[in-house]
Amino acid sequence: MGAQLRVYKQKIKSAQTTKKITRAMELIAASRIQKAQQRTAAAKPYDEAITRAVAAVSALSTNIDHPLLRERDQVRRSAIVVFASDRGLAGAFSSAVLKEADQLANLLRDRGGEVDFYLVGRKAVNYYQFRNRPFVASWTGDTEKPSAEVAHEIGEKVVESYLKGGADGGVDEIHLVYTKFVNRVTQKPDVLRLLPLQVVEGQAAPASDATPLYEFEPETDEVLDLLLPRYIESRIYHSRLESAASEQASRQRAMKAASDNADKLIKTYSTLMNNARQAEITQQISEIVGGADALAN
Template sequence: MGAQLRVYRQKIRSAQTTKKITRAMELIAASRIQKAQARVRASEPYSRAVTRAVSAVASYSNVDHILTTEPEKVTRAAVLILSSDRGLAGAFNANVLRQAEELTALLQSEGKEVVYYLVGRKAVGYFNFRKRAFEKEWTGGTDSPEFDTAQEVGATLVERFIQDTAEGGVDEIHIVYNRFVSMITQTPEVVRLLPLEVVEGVETPGEHDLLPLYDFEPGVGDVLDALLPVYIESRIFNAMLQSAAAKHAATQKAMKSASDNADTLILDYTRLANNARQAEITQQISEIVGGADALSSSR
C-alpha cells in the first residue's frame, strides 16, 4: 500500500508541474494574440487599397499581362504552405498540412506537377521526415512575421511565375494557411495567388451608370509590373499575419485544455491516493487489533 501511495503522490506532483507550464503558456499566448490581431487589422486597409488599385488596372485595361492572363495549359503549380515554428498548438499544423495534401491530390489529378515552398519549421520537418522535396524554406519568424520575409517570399514566387516552365518556372501559385476566424475557430484556407483573381473592387455597372475613365502613366503594362508584385507581397504578408494570430489562438486553446486535463488528473489521483491511504490505515488497525487479540488469547 505504501508503494502505491508513493506512486500516486508522484503522479500528482508531476501533473501539478505540468499544469504550471501549460498555464504559463496559456497566459503568454493570450498576451500575444492581442498584438497579432492588431497587426492583422492594421494590414487590412493597405491590402484593400492595393486590391482596389489592381482591380482598376486589370478591369479597365485591355492589356494582356503575364500575371493576369490564364495560361493555355498548366503543367506545374507552386504551393506555399504557412505553418508554425513551434508546436503545442493542437491541430493547427496538422490541419494546414492536411489541406495542402488535399490540394496536392487535386492538382495532380488535373495533370499538374506540384512544387512546394515552406514557411515554418513544422512544415519543413513534415517534408523532411517523409523525404519529400521542396524548393525553398523560410523559418524562424512565424510567431511575429516581418514584411521583409513576405517580400522575399513574394519575389521568389513571382520570379518563378514569370520564368518559363521548361526552365523550372510555374504556371500557378497557391497559398495554404490557417485563417483566424475567432479565438475558438481557425480555418485552413487555400487561395490562388497567380494568375491573379481579382475578387473585389469591381461591380457590374447598371444601365445608366457611367464607367470611370482611367489614364495610366507611364503605361498599363508598367503599372501592372509595379502593382502586382506589391499586391502579391501584401497578400502573403496578410496571410502570414492571419496564420500567426491563428497559431496563438490555437496555442491558447490547447494549453487551456491541457490545464483543465491536469486539474482532472490531480483530482483523480488525489482521490486514489486518499483511498490508498485509507486502506493502509485500515490494514494497520486490523494488524494492531489482530495482534492484541493474539496476545490476550495466549494469556
C-alpha cells in the first residue's frame, strides 16, 4: 500500500508541474495574439491602399495585357505556397493547413497539371521531408513574427517562376494556403489564387464613393510593373500575419485544454490516493482487532 501511495503522489506532482507549464504557455499565447492583431491592423492601411490602386488601374485601363494579369491557355504546372508554423503545441493548426494543401494539390493533379510546393515553417518542411516529397524552396524561423523581408523574398521567388511559365520550367498558376483568423475561437484554412492576379479588396468602398481619376505617367504598363509586385508581396505578408495570429490562438486553446486535462488527472489521482489510504487504514485496523481477539482467546 505504501508503494502505491508513493506512485500516486508522484503522478499528482507530475500533473501539477505540467499544469504550471501549460498555464504559462496559455498566458504567453494570449498576449502574443494581441500583438499579432496589432501588427495586422498596422499593415492593413497599406494593404487596402495598394489594393485600391491596382483595382483602379485595372478597371480604368481596359486594354491591359500585363503578364501578371494574363490567363494562361493551359495550366501545365501550379505552385502552392503553404504557410505552417515553426513550433508545435498549437493543436491542429499546421495539420489543417497541410491537409488543405494536399486536397488542393490532388484537385490540380486531377485537372492534368503538376504541382510545385513552396513551404513556410518548420512543420511543413518536416512533413514533406518525412514523406520524401519534393519542394522547391522553404523559409523558416519567423512564423510567429513575420517579417516583410521574407514576404518580399517569397514574392520574388514565385513571380520569377510564374514569368518563366509552365512550358519553360516555371508555373502557370500560384496559390496561397494559409489559416484565416476570424476571431480567437475560430480560425480556418483558406486558399487564395495569387497569380494570375485576382484583386482582393479588404473592405468594399461605399457605393456613393466616386472612382478616383488617374493620369498615368509613365505608361500604364510601367505603373503596373511597379504596383503588381508590391501588391503580391502585400498579399503574401497579409497571409503570413493572419497565419501568425491564428497560430497563437490555436496554441492558447491547446494549452487551455492541456491545463484542464491536468486538473482532471490531479482530481482522479487524488481520489485514487485517498481510496488507497483508506484501504490501508482499514487493513491496519483489521489487523489490530484480529491481534487483540487472538490475545483474548
